[in-house]
């Protein structure tokens with residue numbers, strides 16, 4: 001018994017306060033969005049580096065920036081993520097219909113998505129190796145686009161591809177409607193042009209000259 005009281009005595013922090021919930025990621029125990037954001041980013045594959053500036057400072061609509069953050073965080077609700085949450089699915093990519101739908105497959109490696117990336121890459125005639133993860137693309141893309149006369153426009157392209165693919169994927173998933181690749185490409189180009197007019201309007205010119213300028 002004496003030993004028990006001695007042990008209690010050593011625990012100086014014990015008091016008669018009621019138990020309460022404390023946010024363990026901060027010293028004062030209070031929840032902070034900054035700490036939560038940092039923790040969420042650490043749970044992704046790229047632990048050392050995170051493209052926050054490229055996501056949040058991009059010249060794209062805010063709702064698209066939120067979506068791009070989900071894609072880079074591997075948190076967008078593709079079939080693999082739904083299965084991790086307990087949904088029973090027979091996962092198949094809605095585009096190629098041969099691979100399992102994962103975030104990295106849908107937005108980077110699917111043969112349909114790759115054709116869109118390749119189309120923009122061909123405009124600049126640059127060498128390009130597709131990274132493994134969605135979070136790595138922005139750094140590679142922006143590095144290669146640094147030589148561009150209109151690098152602000154070049155930086156819009158990844159978001160534009162992902163947004164186009166996601167919209168078409170949802171059409172196929174929820175409305176059972178699909179359009180051919182040429183139409184997907186035109187949708188992507190139209191979205192890109194519209195965002196450029198809105199966010200980087202300087203010297204926009206005709207669309208062919210504008211694409212040449214990339």
Ligand SMILES: [Zn+2]
Pocket residue numbers: 093094095096097098099105106109110111112
């Ligand atoms: Zn696919």
